[in-house]
Amino acid sequence: MLRSYGWDGAHEHAFAAHRAAGLRPARVVLVDRGLATVVTAAGPVRATWSAHSGPPPCTGDWAAVTTAAQPELAALLPRRTAIVRAAASRTSRPQVLAANVDTVVVVESLATPIPAGRIERMLALAWDSGALPVVVLTKADLAGRDPAEAREEVAALALGVDVLVTSIATGEGLDILAAALTGTIVLLGPSGAGKSSLGNALLGAEALTTGAVRAGDGKGRHTTVHRELLPLPNGGVLIDTPGLRAVGLHDTEDGLQQVFAEIEELARDCRFADCRHTSEPGCAVRAAIEAGTLAPRRLDSYRRLQRESDWAASRNDARLRAERENQRKAITRHLRATYHFRGQS
Ligand SMILES: Nc1nc2c(ncn2[C@@H]2O[C@H](COP(=O)(O)OP(=O)(O)O)[C@@H](O)[C@H]2O)c(=O)[nH]1
Ligand SMILES: [Mg+2]
Ligand SMILES: [Zn+2]
Known part of the structure; x- marks a missing residue:
């Protein structure tokens, strides 16, 4: 069992x-x-x-x-692995979305333009968790373009990650997806991307509630309210999640280095070890942008996500310091009260 x-x-x-x-x-x-x-x-x-x-x-x-x-x-x-998002507020802790996950499926729909930055963000989160990411582009039947071309575009920003194209309307890619998944699998992506539909295809049953997309804006209703875990018929375990449109990065430096590996690789050839790739002489990253081999968007995205990750990490450090300080004060108060009491007796 x-x-x-x-x-x-x-x-x-x-x-x-x-x-x-x-x-x-x-x-x-x-x-x-x-x-x-x-x-x-x-x-x-x-x-x-x-x-x-x-x-x-x-x-x-x-x-x-x-x-x-x-x-x-x-x-x-x-926990063997943990998918952690940034805390929701200054005083709250980083939130664990799922534990002991082996494969993170980053789900995005081909019915809407490809959100490059969001895919990079989700991949950083996935790599950082210790699990292996896979990108699935759903709704190939609704793609307003050649799905193979879209796949190439995503593969270019998902280095070392399998990128699959699926459609539950035509059945395209579902066998390949089932074969690519092992262990505990979590479906991550915005509401309406087709996560629960994929889950049902993998389960071979309509076990998960799916939602009709509102006409016009392509957004789904929030039909999956809980993260829930179900065993798959051919081994493996599936975790479906509600939509995660805005998932903040928490101290994801390792994950980011993995997602932007080609920039890290280029940076090794910069003249200065601490090159910030802005206006330093002998900068290999800027040279690659000028030569057209690195998209400027990639460097911008890397910087933006790094700033976010660093900020969340420092905010968390501040919260931990405050917690420790409160603890210390409570202990001091307790000791004072104890000594005071003894002093009276
Ligand atoms: N045409 C088409 N519709 C899909 C596909 N996958 C999902 N949908 C529809 O998209 C809507 C949202 O799907 P759902 O699985 O609930 O998305 P979730 O919010 O990510 O779980 C539902 O109406 C699905 O029927 C697909 O491959 N093709
Ligand atoms: Mg759902
Ligand atoms: Zn540089």
Whole structure:
């Protein structure tokens, strides 16, 4: 039962101490209204967790669950991978969108112009998570252009990533997609891109709700409300997500270096090691732009995403410093109160 949710020997090994403590393994399917739906060997249960026991659970986590009438997530297994987006506000933490993902499917529709920057952003997020990205361009039947040409255009900004073209109307590309996916798969992309439709094609069932696109603006209704996890018929596990139009990057430097590998490679030939590729002499990046071998848009996009990632990282550092400071003050207050009390007695 749990095997179809991705449980393997390495998990069993990591779980030994929890087993000995009388806990049972479970995978988190979805988290909503303060409870987690988890799948155990005996089926799904709704479980609580204590706010003091580390980070909150998210879809894809493996957890150790108590056998009480009201099951509780006693611990989470260390995450093999985690897809992390920037915090929503100055005081909140970066948000884990999904854990223990092997393949991130970046889904974009061919019915609308290709959003190069958003694909680069999603790929950075995917690489940084530790999972392997794949780009899927959906709705080939609605493309106002040659899908093969669109595919080439995306392949040029998705270095080292498979780019597939699909259509659920004609069935194009669906076999290739199914073959390209392994392990736990997450579908990421804006609402209306065709994620749930792809999910249903992979599941071979209408298990996921899909939405009709509003006429005119090409946008979908928000039909998928939760991130949810389902086993695939031929092995593997699927996580469908609601639309992510604006996903902020959180400290994604490694992912960005991977996405913009050709710029990193060029930069090694710049005369100065700290070249910023603006007006330095002997700049190999600017030379490539002048020679027409590097699109200026790529460098602009790299800079913009780097700034965003750095900013989110520094904001998070500031939040952690503030948290530590508050903790220190609380401890000091506690000690003072204790000494004061002793002093009186
Ligand atoms: N013509 C066509 N329509 C599609 C395709 N894939 C999805 N759709 C439609 O696009 C709309 C949004 O799809 P959905 O899967 O709900 O998108 P999601 O929001 O990304 O999950 C639905 O009306 C689907 O029927 C496709 O390949 N071709
Ligand atoms: Mg959906
Ligand atoms: Zn340079």
